[in-house]
Amino acid sequence: MTQGITVSRRGLMAMAGTSLAAASFPQSLFAQSGRNILIIAAGQDIPSFDPHTSSGYSASFLLRNTYDPLVRVAGIPPEPVPALADSWTVSEDGLEYVFTLNPAARFHSGAPVTAEDVVYSFNRALTLARGNAWMIRGIVTPEGMVAEGAGTVRFTLGVPYAAFLQVLPWIFIVEKAAVEANLGNDQGEAWLMNNIAGSGPFRVARSQAGTLFHLERTPEAWQAGGGNLDGVIWQIVRETASQRLMLQRGEVHMAVDLTSEDMDALEAAPGVVRVIEPEYRTFSIKMNTAHGPLADINLRKAISYATNYQAIIEAAGYADLMTGPLPDGILGHDPALEVYRTDLDKAREHLAQSAHPEGGITLRMVHVSGLEQQRRWALIMLDSLKALNINLEIVPMNWPDMVAACKSPETFPDLFPVYQTANYGDPDNIAYAAYHSSRNGAWQNAVYANPEVDALIEAARAEIDSEARVALYRRFQEMVVADAPDIFGVLERRKLGMRDVVQGYRFSPVASNAVEAWGLSLG
Numbered sequence: 151m152t153q154g155i156t157v158s159r160r161g162l163m164a165m166a167g168t169s170l171a172a173a174s175f176p177q178s179l180f181a182q183s184g185r186n187i188l189i190i191a192a193g194q195d196i197p198s199f200d201p202h203t204s205s206g207y208s209a210s211f212l213l214r215n216t217y218d219p220l221v222r223v224a225g226i227p228p229e230p231v232p233a234l235a236d237s238w239t240v241s242e243d244g245l246e247y248v249f250t251l252n253p254a255a256r257f258h259s260g261a262p263v264t265a266e267d268v269v270y271s272f273n274r275a276l277t278l279a280r281g282n283a284w285m286i287r288g289i290v291t292p293e294g295m296v297a298e299g300a301g302t303v304r305f306t307l308g309v310p311y312a313a314f315l316q317v318l319p320w321i322f323i324v325e326k327a328a329v330e331a332n333l334g335n336d337q338g339e340a341w342l343m344n345n346i347a348g349s350g351p352f353r354v355a356r357s358q359a360g361t362l363f364h365l366e367r368t369p370e371a372w373q374a375g376g377g378n379l380d381g382v383i384w385q386i387v388r389e390t391a392s393q394r395l396m397l398q399r400g401e402v403h404m405a406v407d408l409t410s411e412d413m414d415a416l417e418a419a420p421g422v423v424r425v426i427e428p429e430y431r432t433f434s435i436k437m438n439t440a441h442g443p444l445a446d447i448n449l450r451k452a453i454s455y456a457t458n459y460q461a462i463i464e465a466a467g468y469a470d471l472m473t474g475p476l477p478d479g480i481l482g483h484d485p486a487l488e489v490y491r492t493d494l495d496k497a498r499e500h501l502a503q504s505a506h507p508e509g510g511i512t513l514r515m516v517h518v519s520g521l522e523q524q525r526r527w528a529l530i531m532l533d534s535l536k537a538l539n540i541n542l543e544i545v546p547m548n549w550p551d552m553v554a555a556c557k558s559p560e561t562f563p564d565l566f567p568v569y570q571t572a573n574y575g576d577p578d579n580i581a582y583a584a585y586h587s588s589r590n591g592a593w594q595n596a597v598y599a600n601p602e603v604d605a606l607i608e609a610a611r612a613e614i615d616s617e618a619r620v621a622l623y624r625r626f627q628e629m630v631v632a633d634a635p636d637i638f639g640v641l642e643r644r645k646l647g648m649r650d651v652v653q654g655y656r657f658s659p660v661a662s663n664a665v666e667a668w669g670l671s672l673g
Contacts, residue, residue, distance in 0.1 A: 185380045185381070186378050186379050186380050186381075186671070186672045187379070187380060187381045187382070187383060188379050188381070188382045188383070188403050188404070188652070188667055188670060188672060189382075189383045189385055189401075189402040189403050189404070190211075190382065190383065190384050190385060190402065190403065190404045190405075190406060190665060191385050191387040191392075191393040191396055191397065191402040191404065191405040191406070191407075192207075192208060192211075192384055192385065192386065192387065192393075192405075192406050192407060192663075193386070193387060193388050193389075193390065193393070193407045193518060193520050193521055193549075194206065194207060194208040194386075194407075194518070194549045195208060195359055195360060195386060195548060195549055195550050196208045196209055196211070196212050196357070196359075196363050196384065197209060197549070197550040197553060198342075198343045199212060199213075199216075199342060199343060199344055199345060199346055199354065200281070200339055200342040200343055201213050201217050201271075201281070201322035201324060201342070201348070202271070202274050202275040202278050202280070202281050202282075202283065202322070202324075202342075203278055203280040203281040203339065204281050205281050205282060205592070205593070205594075206549065206553070206593065207406075207571070207661060207663045207664045208384065208549070208664075210320075210573075210661050210664035211384060211663075211664040211665060212354075212363065212365075212384070213322050213348075213350075214350075214661075214664055214665075214666050215350050215351065215352045215365055215382065215666065215667050215668065216346045216348045216350040216352055216353055216354065216365065217322035217323065217324070217346070217348035217349065217350045218233050218234045218255070218263070218322065218323060218348065218349045218350055218373075219233050219234065219318055219319045219320065219321055219322050219323065220233060220234050220235040220238075220249050220268065220303075220318045220321070220323070221233050221234075221235055221238070221315060221318045221319060222319045222666075223316065223319055223574070223658065223660055224656070224658055225656075225658060226657070226658060226659060227575055227659075228316070228574070228575055228658055228659065228660045230315040230316065230318070230319075232252070233319070234251055234252060234255050234263055234268070234323055234349070235249035235250060235251055235252070235303075236250060236251070236252040237249075237250045238250065238315075240315075243310065244307075244310040244311070244312065244314075244614055245306060245307050245310055246304065246305065246306050246307070247304070247305045247307070247314065247315075248302065248303070248304050248305075249268075249302070249303045249304075249305075250301060250302055251263060251264070251265060251268070251300075251301045251302070251303070252372075253301060254372045255349055255372055256349060256370070256372045257325040257328070257347070257348065257349045258325075258346065258347075258348060258349065258353050258368055259325060259327075259328060260370075261325060261327065262300070263323060263325075263349050264297070264300045264301070265297035265298065265299065265300055265301060265302055265303045266297045266300075266326060267323055267324065267325060267326045268295075268297070268303045268323055269295045269296070269297045269303065270324070270326040270329075271321065271322065271323045271324050271326075272286070272290055272295055272321060273292055273295070274324065274329070274337060274338075275321055276290065276291075276292065277337060278337060278339070279588075280592070282317075282320040282321060282573075284582055284583060284586070284588060284589055284592075285317040285320055285321070285573075285579075285582075286317060286321060287588065288308060288309065288608065288612075289307055289308055289309060289311045289314065289611075290305060290307065290308070291307075291308045294306040294307060294308060309612040310612060310613075310614045311611060311612065312576070312614050313574055313576040313578055313579075313611070316574035316575065316576055317573070317574055319573070319574075319660075320573055320574075322348065323348070323349065324342075324347045324348065325347040325348070325349070328347035329341070329342065329347050332345070344357070349372070350368075350373075350668075351367065351368060351371040351373050351376060351667075351668045352365035352366060352367055352368060352371075352381070352382060352667065352668075353365065353366060353368050354366075355381065359550075360386055360548075361385075361386055362383055362384065362385050362386060363383070363384040364381060364382075364383050364384075365381055365382045365383075365384075365667075366380065366381040367379060367380050367381060371668075373668055375668070375669055376668050376669065377653070377654050377667075377668065377669055377670045377671035377672075378671040378672065378673075379667055379668075379670055379671065379672065382665075382667045385402060387402075387405075387520075388519055388520025388521075389520045389522070390405075390407050390408055390409050390412055390520070390521065390522045390523070391412065391522065393405035393406075393407055393408060393412070393647075394408055394412040394415060394416060394647065397416070397419075397422060397647050397648075397649065398416070398419050398422065400421065400649065402649075403648060403649045403651065403652050403672070404646065404647065404648040404649070404652065404665065405646070405647045405648075406646055406663040406665070407521060407663075408645045408646065408647050409467065409522055409523050409645070410466065410467020410468050410469075410645065411467065412645070412647070413426060413467070413468065413645050413647070414467075416647055421649055421650050421651075422647055422648070422649060422650070423647070423648050423649070423650050423652070424645075424646075424647055425644065425645070425646040425647070425648070425655075425657055425662075426468055426643050426644070426645055427643060427644050427657050427659065427662070428643050428644075428659070429571060429572070429643070429644050429659035429660075429662060430477040430479075430480055430571065430572035430575065430579075430580070430641075430659065431477070431569065431570070431571045431572070431641065431642050431643075431644060432472060432475075432477055432569070432570050432580065432584075432639070432640075432641060433466070433469075433472075433527075433567070433568070433569050433570075433639040433640050433641075433642055434472065434475075434567075434568055434570075434584075434636040434637060434638050434639050435515075435527070435531065435565050435566065435567050435568070435636060435637040435639060436565070436566045436567075436568055436595075436596065436597075436598070436635065436636050437450050437453070437564065437565060437566075437634070437635060437636065437637070438559060438562050438563065438564050438565075438566075438596075438597055439597055439598050439599075439633070439635050440559035440562075440597040440598075440599070441559035441560055441562065441597070442559075442564055443505070443506060443511055443513065443564065444513070444564050444565075446504045446505050446506075447633065447634060448500045448501070448503040448504035449500070449501065449504040449505070449506060450634040450635070451490070451496075451497075451500040451634045452497045452498070452499075452500040452501040452504060452538060453497075453534075453535065453538070453540075453637065454490035454497075454634050454637055455490055455491075455492065455493045455494070455496040455497035455500065456492070456494060456497035456534050456535060456537050456538050457490070457492060457530075457531065457534045457637050458492055458530055458533065458534045459471055459491055459492050460492065461530045461533075461534075462527060462530055462639055462640060463640060465523070465526045465527060465530060466523070466639075466640045466642060468642065468643040468645060469640040469641055469642040469643060470640060470641050471638075471639075471640055471641075472489075472638040472639055472640060472641055473485055473487050473489055473638075474487040474489050474627045474630065474631050474638060475580065475581070475584065475585060475626075475627055475630045475631070475636065475638065476577050476580055476581065476623065476627060477572070477580065477641050478641055480572075480575070480576070480577050480580075481576065481577050481616070481619065481620065481623070482577045482610075482619060482620045482622070482623025482624060482626075482627075483577070483623075483627075484623075484624050484627050484628075487627050487628070487631065488631070489631055489638060490631075490634070490637075490638070494537055497537065497538060498538070501538050506540075508539060509538045509539030509540045510539055510540075511540055511541070512540070512541040512542070512543055513535070513540060513541070513542050513543070513564040513565060514542075514543045514545060514563045514564050514565070515528050515531060515532075515542055515543070515544055515545070515563060515564065515565035515566070515567075516544075516545045516546070516547045516552055516555070516563045516565075516566060516567075517544070517545075517546055517547070517567050518546070518547070518548075518549055518552065518567075519546040519547055519548055520546070524567045525544075525546070527567060527639070528542075528544045528565075528567070529544070531565065531637075532544060542565075545563070552566070552593065553593050555596075556591060556592060556593045556596035557591050557596075558591070559596075559597045562596045562597055565637075566593075566596065568584075568593065568594065569642070570583065570584055570594060571644075571660075571661055571662075571663070572659075572660070573660060573661055574660065575659070575660070577610070577619075577623050578607075578610065578611040581607050581610065581611075581623065581626060582607050582611060583595065584636075585598060585600075585603055585607065585626075585630055585635070586603075586604055586607050586608075587599035587600070587601075587604050588604075598633070598635040600629065600633055602629060603626060603629050603630060603633070606622055606623075606625055606626040606629065607626060609622050610622035610623055610626065644657075644659070644662050644663065646662065646663065651672050651673055652670060652671075652672065653670065653671040653672070653673045654669045654670045654671050655670060656669070
């Protein structure tokens with residue numbers, strides 16, 4: 151028997167964000183007889199529906215549920231499992247991959263998913279060169295993809311790449327005919343910003359930025375193994391404390407932005423299940439290395455030494471301090487790496503060598519509005535910088551506005567906090583996304599660029615010998631720490647909360663806050 155979800159008037163107002171939004175909120179979505187609607191409280195808007203330009207956990211939630219890739223990953227550690235491709239072969243040299251598509255796969259239009267759609271999607275991703283395209287740039291080439299009939303795709307990689315199957319879940323397949331019919335002069339970007347051309351088990355029923363994104367089950371979903379959900383609502387709840395209270399009151403089924411304090415408060419909450427699991431999830435504060443005061447490496451090093459790391463770890467709760475740019479335990483991580491820790495003598499020494507030896511400047515730090523953990527870290531930085539006679543302006547912003555600020559060095563703030571969860575369990579994920587200059591303009595790495603670091607990253611991702619890769623990543627870590635582009639913060643354990651009526655949930659350390667809903671049920 152399905153247990154309905156209770157929505158109080160206070161809860162509805164909190165979920166809608168404002169009284170006006172609440173007045174227009176379709177309360178029937180929560181109270182339809184016989185309908186199983188999973189409600190997820192999250193603090194981040196979905197900036198775009200385009201599968202080849204969007205990234206971040208909110209966009210990943212939407213794309214994972216409305217589109218399909220060739221393969222997905224599941225389990226601990228994450229292993230490739232069939233999606234659009236029900237089988238594949240790999241050559242001994244690791245250069246050739248042949249995928250056989252599932253003949254049952256259908257787009258929302260009813261048209262079959264073909265090899266031509268796959269090749270078109272990869273070419274579109276490479277052409278736009280945004281979103282998750284960095285995962286395959288230099289690996290997949292247009293001339294290396296061949297559609298062999300309707301149901302087979304052959305990839306001949308430009309260079310060997312051990313993590314190829316691990317990245318494929320993030321290259322989503324669009325229906326070529328639908329995109330071409332709405333191509334415009336921008337590769338269909340304007341149309342795909344608010345429309346779906348996918349084959350996923352859900353489609354968008356309603357979207358209201360700042361309030362909710364409602365996905366409904368497609369009438370004839372072709373995927374096997376689905377639960378009983380009729381729909382999913384990604385409900386925007388900015389304050390993490392509000393997410394917790396709504397979960398406790400039974401007004402949402404899941405909350406994905408909870409703090410350590412929230413998890414402690416939920417320990418004995420009736421009807422609530424806590425998920426606290428390790429994953430390759432880094433938190434760092436990126437500095438504007440290309441424009442403004444922090445283009446000065448000595449000032450960056452001064453700030454790195456002045457930071458109160460003990461306060462950062464205490465504020466984090468379920469976490470450990472980072473040792474450099476790569477997460478602990480991942481291939482190539484150097485646990486003996488010499489990194490910055492609080493040392494005010496060294497901080498003042500580097501400040502004296504900077505362009506602002508007496509301090510006396512004001513820096514600007516942004517954080518996600520309503521995300522209490524980031525606000526606390528910003529306050530720690532405010533206090534830490536006082537020792538250098540540096541002021542800090544703290545500005546809360548909505549996530550889409552923060553993403554927009556990353557587009558140029560001139561709009562990027564001095565200090566920018568970033569959570570980065572590995573989308574695949576390989577050091578290439580963090581290294582390339584967060585430190586390769588081709589990512590400049592994106593939120594993972596808005597401005598940092600070093601040609602020597604680029605060369606190391608490129609060599610390491612193309613190297614299939616494990617020992618040689620480890621050596622390259624060790625050198626990479628040393629060079630990044632020497633450049634001090636980030637304040638290396640903490641490795642957080644993933645913290646999720648859910649009602650005990652949610653069935654079929656299986657944790658995987660790959661983007662676990664971008665919930666895949668197809669296998670879930672409400673009982």
